[in-house]
Amino acid sequence: MTWDANVILLKPFFLSLRGASSAESASSSVAETPSWGRGTSRRGPSRGATERRLEPGHKWNVRVIGGYGVGEQGTNCISRMGIIIRLHCKIWQKKFSKLPEETKNGIFRDLEMWYCWDRTPQTDKEMLQQMTAMHKGWRGMLKSKHYKGKTFEDAVASVPLGVDPSDWRTMCQKWNSKEEQDISERNKQNHTHQNMTYQRGSTSIYQLKDDFVKTHQREPDRMEVFRMGRCKGLSDSTQRWVDDESKDCFERMTQMTTHSLQSDDAAPVLVEDDFIAVMGRDRPGRVRCAGKAETLRTWYGRGESSSGGYHTQVQQLQ
Numbered sequence: 016m017t018w019d020a021n022v023i024l025l026k027p028f029f030l031s032l033r034g035a036s037s038a039e040s041a042s043s044s045v046a047e048t049p050s051w052g053r054g055t056s057r058r059g060p061s062r063g064a065t066e067r068r069l070e071p072g073h074k075w076n077v078r079v080i081g082g083y084g085v086g087e088q089g090t091n092c093i094s095r096m097g098i099i100i101r102l103h104c105k106i107w108q109k110k111f112s113k114l115p116e117e118t119k120n121g122i123f124r125d126l127e128m129w130y131c132w133d134r135t136p137q138t139d140k141e142m143l144q145q146m147t148a149m150h151k152g153w154r155g156m157l158k159s160k161h162y163k164g165k166t167f168e169d170a171v172a173s174v175p176l177g178v179d180p181s182d183w184r185t186m187c188q189k190w191n192s193k194e195e196q197d198i199s200e201r202n203k204q205n206h207t208h209q210n211m212t213y214q215r216g217s218t219s220i221y222q223l224k225d226d227f228v229k230t231h232q233r234e235p236d237r238m239e240v241f242r243m244g245r246c247k248g249l250s251d252s253t254q255r256w257v258d259d260e261s262k263d264c265f266e267r268m269t270q271m272t273t274h275s276l277q278s279d280d281a282a283p284v285l286v287e288d289d290f291i292a293v294m295g296r297d298r299p300g301r302v303r304c305a306g307k308a309e310t311l312r313t314w315y316g317r318g319e320s321s322s323g324g325y326h327t328q329v330q331q332l333q
Contacts, residue, residue: 082145
């Protein structure tokens with residue numbers, strides 16, 4: 016791999032940024048006006064700085080669990096995934112698993128120019144699911160910023176940076192259809208029932224688990240993952256919860272666990288039982304505080320402890 020190949024890969028993406036930067040410079044003669052940073056829709060010059068230190072012909076080694084990059088270069092790998100899929104896929108693409116094989120191969124080929132991981136059919140499937148979620152989040156951000164609250168004509172004229180104008184018009188037409196509006200309204204109603212929010216942003220549950228194992232030399236249970244995802248430790252040794260309901264649920268689980276440990280008949284699975292008693296049984300299609308790759312069958316059908324599956328995945332990757 017040479018740097019020329021990397022430049023060719025990202026040329027369409029950065030040419031749009033260069034064009035926007037030139038236009039801003041020409042329209043302003045004030046030297047101190049920033050061309051990047053907060054309020055300019057452009058990230059600063061540190062973007063990709065870590066990857067630029069990579070020697071020609073070398074790749075970053077990453078571990079992939081549940082479709083997420085985990086470890087020191089995990090965050091950079093996820094960021095690179097977001098850049099690559101925008102080069103290969105239209106803005107309205109919803110399920111990456113249904114992409115043509117040629118497109119899938121192109122995505123993974125470009126990603127392997129930078130990163131090396133233990134690639135299997137299962138990791139490909141999980142990474143495509145993660146890319147679908149990332150693309151959906153990016154599309155939702157563009158909709159909120161450039162479409163909502165505007166007339167159709169104004170929305171079409173508000174083309175986001177790096178998006179082809181014809182693709183943006185097509186996307187606006189889709190959002191303007193009755194079918195998409197009904198879906199949006201239904202999603203809005205469903206969102207009102209989700210009152211306990213994950214607070215760690217782009218940091219995945221798998222990364223939280225990996226950091227916990229390095230610090231405590233053991234695997235976290237679901238109660239601890241729940242706390243890590245919704246409570247942030249502050250510099251003054253205090254804690255800030257994302258909402259009162261999350262804090263109340265964790266305190267109830269802690270009280271039940273403490274009472275169980277004081278009993279003579281305590282068992283190792285009581286922490287898992289206490290979690291389910293407070294949060295309720297997991298619904299089909301999701302397992303709370305376990306990661307998107309887990310299902311009811313994989314989580315409860317493996318016959319292991321609550322965090323055994325993650326431990327098995329890490330051992331296999333290592």
